[in-house]
Amino acid sequence: MKKYFIILPSLLIMALVFTSCKTKRTSKEGSFSKGADVGWLPQMEATGYQFYDADGSEKDCLQLLKDRGINTLRLRVWVNPNNDKASGHCSPQETVVMAVRAQKMGMRIMIDFHYSDSWADPGKQNKPAAWANHSFPELLNDVYKHTFDVLTLLKKAGVTPEWVQIGNEIPSGMLWPEGHTDNFPQLAQLLNKGYEATKAIDPKIKVIVHLDEGNKNEKFRWFFDKATELNVKYDVIGLSYYPFWLKTDYKENIADLENNLKDMASRYNKEVMVVEVGGDYTLEQNTKEMLYATIKAVKNVPDNKGLGVIYWEPQGEKSWSGYQLNAWLENGKPSPALDAFKN
Template structure:
């Protein structure tokens, strides 16, 4: 999240398609995996940790001036992943509003269930703290205060915490697809409460802690048979390369995703293009790792709707004056650059955090309502940042013997295949596949209604959820498209 340290010290948020394509490869449905396949492999999501709290504070989200469940809004607009922060024991919430705690395990479990009900993947953000963890502070949970300088005991507590948390989630069918170890870990993690300075990075302590947490995740993944991808998270494109060099050189290597935060007000003058160059270098240097933007955000107005100081108040040059349309343009430009340079995901931080009558630790209201995806009446800004979820990458694989010019689109509960060049014949077939790679429908395009250049698949038997329509030519995948089928 953005650094809110300036507000004061308190104690005296590939891969559905990539996994699907891997599964199809293993089952023999893709015969030429080594060839170039540009699938819809960019995962776009949002940190939605505040939703439960906002609703308890009386917020009613709207689209077109009609009340609507926020998860329904986001799923309808293409959000494929929800990220949630998890605090160890956020007892400071006891003094706020009705004393109800948020971002503890019960609250996060409620959130994960809602996300999964709408077919979203989940990224669980282990903040490893009772309070906000970011580059300014990485405070250990109060329960571990007496062991922060006893590395073996601290490792044991960390291991058991990660393990028990994931076991509880698994018992409820709520295992996340991804976890991140720490949040914006630009300094030593699990430090004594109140230690903000001096900055330090002691790898003899840091590396064993990260490896312990990673080991706990890997063990749960092996025991449950569920893949859980692991991300490390650094704030600032200008920082991430040397931090990753530090992780790798000190033996922290068993992770899947290099994650970074990129906010223009915090990380200027680094531009979108320069962020893309960082991603490109990371992909070249660490070819076995994916790179994702785990946090980003952009304002749609410089105005405020409450007394809480907003954490973002600037927009990058070239995108002024701020407006919903410029918010969308900045997000789409960033997303396009991430994908172009080999990145695999972009996650918007807290687009749900609108103003309410409730208090944060520092003030009444929201510190982010000018960067949310809703106006000051909690109505969706349809021309705003939510449009970035609709950014799609080319889904067509081009080979020497298979012509380009195929598209797959959706209309309600229909999947429409189109060819711009050659008519479909008996060599073309289709499949409709669920997130586990199970074929829900299949057949020859010749059997479908339509013209020789356009065929329509009706999906009456598909339950609500994510499906992928696949176009094959002689059993080779040449185009795919992912779609959410609603109720």
């Protein structure tokens, strides 16, 4: 497929700074977050992908999501990404543009720092090329500065996110090898640098630490027991939940997810949030029921400590993205599965 480059000149960023409203959080703070991670959206639009409502009328993708109950946008940010359609973009500057656009629609914002030039997940946590030869003390400074600089760009454009995620799916750490969980004391220091940089921008921003396989309590206890022992600072435990990758139906492990959510909230006295969820786009009813069940599981956490549920790339329609767990139809319309967020 032909690649299209998104050019975001500094003048555009400056225009957003001067036209955006004063720094603020959107309304509804404290209400249940129903979200979407839409990191591919700018590339989809740049390649000419068109989004349609159920009646066939062309609409802004964010409006389509909002009409289905989505009130939160999660945006990943990479350090020095390339221009590849699938594994590039999501630069700090592009993240600012999307965050301003989402906030103007009344959406709440979460920023997901990968601390990489491309995908960071349990199977890969590659350092940015610019940091590759840095010593551990230099990496500590890198994490602080990158976090602080990106959040400063957002603040100057009138956006202070409600949540900031330090690392993406880090059951084995981040910035390998220095930040691997084999050396958890160093990982703890890196996480705390991200926390400190975030709080320096605004102490009210909630900091998230995020693991995959949210139904696996033993995995979460191991990680967060170590984090507690080493005085890692954070506010929210973030979980991914993908029954598809577990090769099971959600009915087989949704109770495990709910039990883990409740255990994390009580054991560590933290708020919890499913920051990534998704289901097979070909199984619309099953995905819709899975979303209902996931939302219910989070809402069942006592004392309102269950903050919300975020679908990962619902708009990433298969013909464009190749991604099986999107929630969009081949005709460019939202899947009925997303109606689970309406109620």
